[in-house]
Amino acid sequence: MVSIKDVAREAGVAISTVSKVLNNYPNVSEATRSKVMDVVDRLGFVPNAVAASLSSKRTGRVALLLKLNLRTQAGDEINMQYIAGAVHRAKELSLDVITVFTSMLEDMTADEVTSYFESQGIKGIIVYGLTKKDSVIHEIIESGAFKMVVIDAPMVNCTTSSVGIDHRQAQIDVAQKTIAENKSKKVLYISGEKIGYVTDERLDGIEELCAEKKIKLSVKCGDFSELKAREITQKFAKRYDCVVCASDLMAIGAMKALIDMDIFRPVCGFDGIILMGYVGKQMNTVKQDFVKISEEALDELSRLMQGEEGRTVTVPHSIVRMEYEDIIV
Amino acid sequence: MVSIKDVAREAGVAISTVSKVLNNYPNVSEATRSKVMDVVDRLGFVPNAVAASLSSKRTGRVALLLKLNLRTQAGDEINMQYIAGAVHRAKELSLDVITVFTSMLEDMTADEVTSYFESQGIKGIIVYGLTKKDSVIHEIIESGAFKMVVIDAPMVNCTTSSVGIDHRQAQIDVAQKTIAENKSKKVLYISGEKIGYVTDERLDGIEELCAEKKIKLSVKCGDFSELKAREITQKFAKRYDCVVCASDLMAIGAMKALIDMDIFRPVCGFDGIILMGYVGKQMNTVKQDFVKISEEALDELSRLMQGEEGRTVTVPHSIVRMEYEDIIV
DNA sequence: TTGTATGCGTTATCAG
């Protein structure tokens, strides 16, 4: 492996000079700069990131903290797009990411988790799908030990940013469209789990909309699962003329139930997963661009790592009706 | 951050002694060992992996090289399960993984890719979905610069192992079952892309089966896409009494085409993706345990990194008919 | 503008 020492010798300068060139220090003459760069190119030298991080105490290592929740392809699809977006942007920002699943941190204390990440030289963490019950992660966020970006949760402080779509508005948008198209008057809303932050926001949205439009609203608590949505639909849907679901998977479950019951009710979902193109053709849904959200998260993390303060970043969403023709390649 | 120095001071021993305890060196008395471990526990000391790897030239860093191919959730699902399996096993083996997509390496030479990985302290690489055309990766495999595990490709040498199911046998198994159930006599086989190694193996399987059973076989070259499978089916299916597809996605495409054509033909797929539970209910398919395959790959990589030689590891598969009831949670 | 020297947290090689 060619090291900075080799470059220095070959270029006839000191190691520190090479280092300065590589790190774009101001006080280097153009002559030596190009002399060094020539050697760098010729030797194909790439700085050893491990040594650099040990020396500078800065690293470009960030962790993606994912929830490997449901064994449904919906979860897989979303997680994968998160990872793809993050990895892609990381490369552009010269960061490297390691992937961690919350399940692996299950029986660790906040201190242990912190030590673990520190021992790996990780300086930034992106948390996907934080719930109110993840006390260890909350502790870590508050500790300020890392620069953090939280997706879809309103955690913002000096070292923490929040990234995600406007769930309240998105829920309004998709429900409004569906209600308008069907002139619905009585909405059955199947929410997500209570522990999710987005659950509250989406609920706020539907409540606000129904209040404004003088629409009757009944809220049933689902858990983002098809099964539960199916049960709720079977039990209650008859009395309503529209079923608004807080996730696509639940929308699919509700739709299946309606088909079984042999009644029609408009249904709308939330997320825009590809499965909707296969089995949810008639449904409106909120399209979240998970790749972009993750890219934004990395940009934001990069900002934080440069010493800037936490803030809230809102990513745009859209309302779509996913068609089979759109998703096949 | 508590360092080995703190531990040494606190325990009243030399740094090198602490290091020896931590790395299970033989020549340490039980007395000092427990004395040191007490302090380690009390201080919650976790060795700095960055420093350790710089010093020892060994690291526990491995890269997952994934193909972010189709924007279908089938690909996402499989990739995600690969990642999940790898990350999970990595934690158990005290390795840490970084995720890389081939698209990011596109216009790099083998040397550049090698430098990149070396600069990151990566010692092992798992390649998912290698094709015959990935010349850069082939070059890296042959260079022996890294310990490598290749999924679903017959690359084995001193530093390279191959992990995957027996695609030939799996294709035989699923086709045989489907053919037997329907007493088919004329099979239309829609293969994968020619550049894929598994394509050949699966093709061998179906040819062997049809030859043995005296079944007429026509092979059409698909590309793992629904669209292509649909076209092929529309054009040729009428003349055959069974459609065997080299992937679930193609099977779904074929099935859609058959429904459009309003004729029935038994169809079978390959992979066992969850989507089959939604839209491919009537179809047999090969269930690959992608999580397990990836876990095996990590085990294998760990073996290689301990200096053992490359070999071929075959993971079991099964034939299933995916039902909606099985996949909803 | 350039070079020297020190340190980052470990591991590893020797003496003792």
Next chain:
DNA sequence: CTGATAACGCATACAA
């Protein structure tokens, strides 16, 4: 069995 001490590859304060 234990303890100095020299690497590891690089960044950086400081000296020249």
